[in-house]
Amino acid sequence: MTLMQLVFLILAVAAIGSAIGVVASKNIFYSALFLILCLFMVAGFYVLLEAPFLAAVQVLIYVGAIAVLIIFSLMLTEKLMSTEARAWNEQWWVALLVAVCLAAVLLYVVVTANWQVSDAPAIPDAIAALGKTLMGTYVLPFEVASVLLLMALIGSIVIAREEKEEKE
Amino acid sequence: MIPLSWYLIVAAILFCIGLYGALARRNAIGVLMGIELMLNAVNINLIAFWRYITPDILTGQVFAVFVITVAAAEAAIGLALIISIFRNRQTVVVEDVDMMKF
Numbered sequence: 456m457t458l459m460q461l462v463f464l465i466l467a468v469a470a471i472g473s474a475i476g477v478v479a480s481k482n483i484f485y486s487a488l489f490l491i492l493c494l495f496m497v498a499g500f501y502v503l504l505e506a507p508f509l510a511a512v513q514v515l516i517y518v519g520a521i522a523v524l525i526i527f528s529l530m531l532t533e534k535l536m537s538t539e540a541r542a543w544n545e546q547w548w549v550a551l552l553v554a555v556c557l558a559a560v561l562l563y564v565v566v567t568a569n570w571q572v573s574d575a576p577a578i579p580d581a582i583a584a585l586g587k588t589l590m591g592t593y594v595l596p597f598e599v600a601s602v603l604l605l606m607a608l609i610g611s612i613v614i615a616r617e618e619k620e621e622k623e
Numbered sequence: 624m625i626p627l628s629w630y631l632i633v634a635a636i637l638f639c640i641g642l643y644g645a646l647a648r649r650n651a652i653g654v655l656m657g658i659e660l661m662l663n664a665v666n667i668n669l670i671a672f673w674r675y676i677t678p679d680i681l682t683g684q685v686f687a688v689f690v691i692t693v694a695a696a697e698a699a700i701g702l703a704l705i706i707s708i709f710r711n712r713q714t715v716v717v718e719d720v721d722m723m724k725f
Contacts, residue, residue, distance in 0.1 A: 463625050467633045474637050477656055478644035490656050493637075497663045500633070503625065504674045509666075509687055516691055521659065521698045528702040529652055532709040543647045544718060550646030554639040561635035570627050575678045588681045589688070600692045607696035611703035617710065 463503055470496035481542050484529055491522045505577040508585060630671035638664035649716045651705045655698065662694045 473496065476489035494517040501510035578584055589597050637660055644657025666687045673683025709715050 457624075460625055460629075463629060467629070470633065471636055471640070474640040474660055477660060478640055478647070478653075483650050483653055486653060486656055490659065493660065494663065497637075497667060500630065500667055501670055504630070504670045506670050506674070506684060506687075509670060509684060509691075512688065512691060513666075516695055517659070517663070521695060524698055524702055525652060525656065525659075528706055531706055532652070532715045533650075541649060542653070544649050547647035550643050553646065554643035557642060558635060558639035561639070562632060565628050565631040565635060570676070572627055572675045573678060577674060577678050578681075581681065581684070585681050585684050585688075588685055593685050596689060600689055603696055604692060607699050611699040614700070615703035615706045 459503065463500075466496050466499045466503070470500070483533070483542070484526075487522065487526050487529055490525070491518055494518050494522060506581070508582045627671060627675040630667060630675075634664040634667040634671070637661075637667070649718060651708070651715045651717050651720075652702070654717060655701050655705075659694065659698065662690055666690050 470493055473489045473493040477486045477493060480486045480489060494513065498510045498513040498518075501507070501513055641657045641660030641662075641664060644660060645654050646657075648654050648657060669683045669687045669690070673681065673687075677683065705715055708720055712720065714720065
């Protein structure tokens with residue numbers, strides 16, 4: 456076993472463990488903290504896969520923005536350390552069944568499929584190439600994504616704003 | 624070198640854990656966290672396929688960037704909706720928000 460594989464196994468165990476922590480913690484605040492740990496481990500996978508730009512984006516956007524947003528809205532909506540009576544709904548066993556069945560199907564496909572793996576090394580200047588691809592082949596989705604972000608920005612302000620005039 | 628299937632196995636397990644969280648949580652923010660886990664699993668798959676199958680074409684990375692963008696938009700809108708629902712109905716439990724059910 457090489458060092459890379461050892462690092463991968465450590466990351467994998469940490470990622471899956473913290474993901475289980477996300478769905479299994481009774482206290483939703485601990486779930487959010489486990490989510491941050493899990494997102495960091497996924498960034499570690501990106502580093503192992505030689506995609507450093509995406510690892511940085513993962514840490515900046517997921518950990519820096521989304522996780523902080525989730526913690527903020529937890530603080531705005533609930534008493535933090537209050538453990539609610541039930542964290543899971545009545546259909547949790549159906550959900551568990553569905554998740555386990557899907558996992559079985561996916562793992563069967565992944566293990567039995569004959570992947571055509573290429574031995575080529577990663578391109579040396581992948582970040583520059585990514586920028587060229589984004590502004591070349593994928594320029595239309597890129598622009599649509601910026602419109603989507605603007606819509607999300609305005610939409611979330613409108614939705615979350617307190618409407619005073621209705622109460623009169 | 625790490626085999627491709629290792630990444631796919633980890634991503635599949637993460638996706639199913641996220642699916643369970645999205646289906647079984649009562650707290651709407653918990654549901655959103657499950658969805659974030661699922662999106663991350665998809666991203667691991669996209670990057671792994673880029674690295675192992677088409678390392679000279681950057682489509683996998685581009686799609687991962689788009690997934691992250693859409694995830695950010697989805698989280699912002701979703702949390703705004705949750706805060707709005709909490710303000711009007713004093714609850715974040717998805718089962719209690721059933722005004723459109725008859």
